[in-house]
Amino acid sequence: MVPCYNQAQYLDECLQSVLDQIYPNWECIIVNDGSLDDTEAIAQEWIHKDNRFIYLKKENGGLSSARNYGISYAKGEFILPLDADDKIASHYVALALKEFENNSDTKVVYCQAEKFGEEFGIWQLSPFFILNLARRNMIFCSAMYRKKDWELVGGYDINLIYGLEDWEFWIAILKNGGDVKCLDEVGFYYRIREKSMARIINLEERNFSERYVAKKHIDFFLSNYDELLGINGELNSKLKSEKVLLNELCFQLFGFKIFNLKK
The missing domain is CATH 3.90.550.10 (Spore Coat Polysaccharide Biosynthesis Protein SpsA; Chain A)
Incomplete structure (x- = not known):
């Protein structure tokens, strides 16, 4: 094709x-x-x-x-x-x-x-x-x-x-x-x-595409989170929501966060 x-x-x-x-x-x-x-x-x-x-x-x-x-x-x-x-x-x-x-x-x-x-x-x-x-x-x-x-x-x-x-x-x-x-x-x-x-x-276009992929496949990136960052279970327990977790993951991997979360 x-x-x-x-x-x-x-x-x-x-x-x-x-x-x-x-x-x-x-x-x-x-x-x-x-x-x-x-x-x-x-x-x-x-x-x-x-x-x-x-x-x-x-x-x-x-x-x-x-x-x-x-x-x-x-x-x-x-x-x-x-x-x-x-x-x-x-x-x-x-x-x-x-x-x-x-x-x-x-x-x-x-x-x-x-x-x-x-x-x-x-x-x-x-x-x-x-x-x-x-x-x-x-x-x-x-x-x-x-x-x-x-x-x-x-x-x-x-x-x-x-x-x-x-x-x-x-x-x-x-x-x-x-x-x-x-x-x-x-x-x-x-x-x-x-x-x-x-x-x-x-x-800007690259960041748009990366954010889009990260949001669409949140399950995939979360399932590989430990291996990607090499973090331990104690830190995992502190990251209590999927959005916080994915924000941290994307920041570590790509240098940006995909969600604007209020404290």
Whole structure:
């Protein structure tokens, strides 16, 4: 599933990486999220080239909205989002599916990643474990998961218009259990651009997104509170309400408090 908003100049390279997959039984849903460039013309060329490409168009609604729109049309059991300016290796889909076959408890499969564009080299990401996920995101958007898990959590949160939608999504589907596998092979190529969304987000927007995630998943952060801060039971007993507890947690982790509590 490839959402595209004014990224027509990268779309050919992205879709070619999908066409090159050694696993043949795929569909690629291209979602034009209200682009003002040549996205539609380029997408039309690809759907005429191979009928496994599907083209959808909608009014601009942001990344989460575009992903949800495309995934809602997907017929397969597994989903692999791919942003229009990125690429995947030819063996990625096949290797990811094999991991799901090997372990029925697996919920997410991703891989080693490499940067290209304005920067080159291996993308050094922290290893996954659930406590690490409570601190920060280390799973990029182009990981594979089951469509039913997307449905269970209500998809990507369209309120996260400034970013962190991937972090929130992984928390949502993993906080109640499930295995995560990171492949040893490089299977994902992340384009570094000067004006990428991750680079232009400002501090106020970042804080909004972090507060939103913290409020939405208060249960997840509270369940990892002891491990995150290394505090003892005596201090825990002094923090008598969930809001006080979460305020302290967010301040320690992110440097801000999400609730304005009166003494």
